[in-house]
Amino acid sequence: MTEFLAQHTPTLTHWLYLSTLLFSIGLYGLLTRRNAVGILMAVELMLNSAALNFVVFNRFCAPATVDGQIMAIFVIAAAAAEVVVGMAIFVALYRYRGTVDVNAMDTMKD
Amino acid sequence: MLMLPEIIVVLTAGVVLCLDLFLTERSRVILAPVTLLGLALGFAALLVTPQTGDLLGGRFGMDPIAWWFKVIFLIAGFVTVILSMDLLDGRAAHRMRGIGFRGEYYTILLSTIVGMMFLISARETITLYVSLETATIPLFVLTAWRRDHVQSGEAGLKYVIIGALASAFILYGLSILYGLTGQTSIVGMSAKLADVPRPAFWLAAAMLMTGVGFKLTIVPFHMWAADVYEGAPAPVTAYLSVASKAAGLAFMFQVFYRIFGSELAGWTPLIAAFAAVTMSLGNLVAIVQDNIKRFMAFSAISQAGYLILGFLGPADNGVPAMLFYMLVYILSNLAVFACIVWYSNETGRERIEEYRGLSLTNPIMALGMMIALFSLAGIPPLSGFVGKFFLFSIAAKAGYNWLVAVAAVNSTISLFYYLRIVRQMYIEPIYEGAGTLPVRYTVAATVGLLSLAVALMGVIPYFYETIHAQTITWLASLIG
Numbered sequence: 001m002t003e004f005l006a007q008h009t010p011t012l013t014h015w016l017y018l019s020t021l022l023f024s025i026g027l028y029g030l031l032t033r034r035n036a037v038g039i040l041m042a043v044e045l046m047l048n049s050a051a052l053n054f055v056v057f058n059r060f061c062a063p064a065t066v067d068g069q070i071m072a073i074f075v076i077a078a079a080a081a082e083v084v085v086g087m088a089i090f091v092a093l094y095r096y097r098g099t100v101d102v103n104a105m106d107t108m109k110d
Numbered sequence: 111m112l113m114l115p116e117i118i119v120v121l122t123a124g125v126v127l128c129l130d131l132f133l134t135e136r137s138r139v140i141l142a143p144v145t146l147l148g149l150a151l152g153f154a155a156l157l158v159t160p161q162t163g164d165l166l167g168g169r170f171g172m173d174p175i176a177w178w179f180k181v182i183f184l185i186a187g188f189v190t191v192i193l194s195m196d197l198l199d200g201r202a203a204h205r206m207r208g209i210g211f212r213g214e215y216y217t218i219l220l221s222t223i224v225g226m227m228f229l230i231s232a233r234e235t236i237t238l239y240v241s242l243e244t245a246t247i248p249l250f251v252l253t254a255w256r257r258d259h260v261q262s263g264e265a266g267l268k269y270v271i272i273g274a275l276a277s278a279f280i281l282y283g284l285s286i287l288y289g290l291t292g293q294t295s296i297v298g299m300s301a302k303l304a305d306v307p308r309p310a311f312w313l314a315a316a317m318l319m320t321g322v323g324f325k326l327t328i329v330p331f332h333m334w335a336a337d338v339y340e341g342a343p344a345p346v347t348a349y350l351s352v353a354s355k356a357a358g359l360a361f362m363f364q365v366f367y368r369i370f371g372s373e374l375a376g377w378t379p380l381i382a383a384f385a386a387v388t389m390s391l392g393n394l395v396a397i398v399q400d401n402i403k404r405f406m407a408f409s410a411i412s413q414a415g416y417l418i419l420g421f422l423g424p425a426d427n428g429v430p431a432m433l434f435y436m437l438v439y440i441l442s443n444l445a446v447f448a449c450i451v452w453y454s455n456e457t458g459r460e461r462i463e464e465y466r467g468l469s470l471t472n473p474i475m476a477l478g479m480m481i482a483l484f485s486l487a488g489i490p491p492l493s494g495f496v497g498k499f500f501l502f503s504i505a506a507k508a509g510y511n512w513l514v515a516v517a518a519v520n521s522t523i524s525l526f527y528y529l530r531i532v533r534q535m536y537i538e539p540i541y542e543g544a545g546t547l548p549v550r551y552t553v554a555a556t557v558g559l560l561s562l563a564v565a566l567m568g569v570i571p572y573f574y575e576t577i578h579a580q581t582i583t584w585l586a587s588l589i590g
Contacts, residue, residue, distance in 0.1 A: 023282060030275060039271055046278035050285045057289035067294040071236050075281060078243040082277070085247055086270040089254045093263035102271075105264045108337045108404075 015056040022049035036093075036100040040086045044079060051075040112165050112172050114155040115180060116227050122148025123220035130213020138212050142195035145216040149188045149223075156180055161580065164233065168295065171233040174580035178433050179230040179360050182440055186353040187223040189444045191216065192556050193451045194345040201550070204458035209256050209343060219349070222248040226353060230360040235284050235294040238364060242280065245357050246273050246325075249350065253342040265341025272334040276324035280361075283317030286310060287369070296368045303373065315373075318365050319380075326358030327411045328418065329388040336395075339407035344454050347403050348447035351410045352440040359417065359436055367425055374421070378508060381421045385505075386516050389415025393523045402450055402462050402531070406443070409486060412524060413439055416501055416517060423504035430578040431504055435497035437577075438485065438567060442494055445482035445560035448553060449475055456547045462531055467540025472547055476535045478557040483528040485564045488521050493568035500574070 022045050029042030051072040058068025090100045097104070125148070126141055133140070156177070164171040196202050198212045225244030232238040250273060254266025288294060290310055291302040303311065323331035339347045366374055392412030399405035417439070420432035452475065453468070454460050469476035485494035498521065506514045567573050 023278075026278070030271075036267055036271070040274070043271065043274040043278055046275070047281060050278065050281040053282065053285035054288060057285065057292070061289055062292035065292075067236070068288060071239070071285075071288070071294065074236055074240050078240060078247075078277075081243065081247050082270070082274050085250050086274065089250065089263060089266040089270055092254065092257050093267055096258060097260065097263070100267070102267070105267060107261055107264055108340050 012056065012060040015052070015060075019049040019052045019056065022046070022052065034101050034103055036090050036102055037087070039102065040083060040090075044083065047075060047079045047082075051079075112159060112163050113170060114159060115152040115184070116224055116231075118148060118152040118155055119220055119224045119227065122152070123217045123224070126213055126220065127217045130217075133213075139199050141212045141216055142191055142199065145191050145220065146188065148220070149184055149191065153181075153184045153188070156184065168297070169234040169237055170228075170231050172231060174577075174583070175363065175429060175433065176230045178437070178577060178580075179356065179363075180227050182356050182437060183223055183226045183353055186349060186356065186440055186444065187219065189448070189556060189560070190219065190345055190349040190353070192552050193348055193448055194219075194343075196455055196550060196553070197343065197345060197451070202455035203548075204455060215252070215255065218248040218251050222246075222252070222349075223353070226357045226360065229357055230364070232364065233296050233368075235288060235296065235299070238296070238361075239277075239281060239284060242357075242361060243277060246277065246354075249273070249346075249354060252346045252349070253338055255343055255346060261341040262343065263341075265338045268334050268341075269338045272324060276321045276331075278321075279317045279324075280321030283314045283321065286314035286317070290314070296364070300369050300371055303370070311373075315370065315377075322358060322362050322365060323384070325361060326355060326414050326418070327388075328384050328414055329391045329411065332388070332392070332411050335411060336404050336407045339410075340401055340404040342403075344403065344447070344451040344460075347406070348444060348451065351406060351447065352443050355410060355414060356436055356440060358414075359432065362418075362421075363429070366421060367429070371425075374425075378422050378510075381418055382505070382510050382513050385415050385418050385422075386513055387415075388412065388418070389517060389520045393520045393527070397523070397527045399527075400461055400463075402460055402465070405462060405527070406446065406450070409524070409528075410443070412520065413443075413486070415520075416498060419501040419505045419513070419517065422508040422510060422513075426582055427504050427507070430574065430581045431497070431500035433577050433581065434574045435501055437573070438493040438497040438564065441560050441567070442482045442485040442564050445478055445557055445564060446486070448557045448560065449479040449482075452549065452553045452557075453547075463534055463538070465531055465534040466538035467544060468535040470540045471544050472549065474554070475549060475557060478561040480532050480535065481561040482564055483531060485568075487525040487528045489525070491565075491568050493564050493566075496568040496574070 026042045026045030030039055033039045033042060054068040054071045094100050126145055161174050161177050162172060198215060222245050225241050228241035229245055232241050250266055250270040253269045254263050256262035287299055290306040291299045293299045327335045389412045392408045392415060396405055396408035399408060417432060417435055420428040485492040488494045488498040502514050502517055
């Protein structure tokens, strides 16, 4: 088993397939979910696919430096900040609307 | 020394937050003056800061373009604090429910200002991304500031989702660029871009363009703007419409001139198409708007369409023209919003037809608002006309005569709908029994100075010539 895994390590292309897939799933989720929290999770997927890209490119394209890994850490931190703010807004909204269904968010349409 | 303005603004944010802890509710009125003082000190520090140089191994850079952008951000922040303070201190005749928490408000406002200041000085992808997030995340909070107000929360929800989506696109684009070049420094990236595989390069460019489009409200990425502008508290809308747009332009400068510098020539047809669609749609939809904040959102969208005309020409013409127009735009827009915020504070009215008779009750405020609206429409000799003239002439020189025609038609349309407000103020009958509304001296001074600046900057060539001369020297060092 270990020998098989050692001979079949994923290459750059495989990782890129994975990150593109994650990004696409995130985009699909963002467009189809109706619950705002679900949408926020979808956006997280998209941000994480980009972070994955940075780590993978660091490993395969510029192994002498750690810039990509540092970037990934900052991406995680910024994404966390974004989620905190998003969830705070959703909770405040839920308290007097009783819903965070994005289809109900149409009070400002003419 | 180079980073002194940013350091002062960050320290002010800390001071305001700590003061807020120790003050009683009544004495919190001093928080706004403290914030203003911090911003003024930051501005003074900016004046004595050398205009060129870099810090931290070239990760933080200063040049005339960054300098002018910082001037824009500090002015926008300063005026926004002045506009916010009557509302937050409870001096408004028409109280808004669920608004307060002054210390937190000013701290968050200061942190978005400092994020924008770092954004234009960033010379590294990591710094660029982190400062972009520092500039935008606080804006989500400010938009949803009225806690028990349905529309404010809804605007915050829309803004946080769209903002996160835009940063996801930007980040993915940056990650592809990193993979292609193996560099995170902008100079290193730009040097290696000439010989990278084209399809991957275009994918990254498209993703960055999408993200920037959301920030700068370029059609078809504009749809969030109307709801967010309408739902946010009026001073926050003022800040969003000027500073957030200026930050979008700053990011576009970073991406287009610093990273893609040599590739820009291939972009012009795309930018021309974006500009034409953006200004037409913004103008046509603005005609039918009823709420003045929503109306200003579409007006701001069409202004973004004019603004990106500057990317059509060579950088040494485009950069000063866009910077000058941005400066004119923020001054005019802030003057309009100062009147909007003041009128909404005094009467709670936000619909366009509710402005009727303003010239009879408060002639000076009506005059200031009219000058600013005419500047936005581009009537000579106001500065909006001069700014548009430079941008249109760049498009004409680049051979886009059809686009200049579209832009001219759009300017005429925009004059029509800006005149709708002027008509309400000057021609329509006054509200029965309406007396003169009180104007606080801070608001009066703001409107007066801004409309004076709007009128003078078109006549006195000093500003444009200074911007032009300073940016030319910098661009010469970059290109040559």
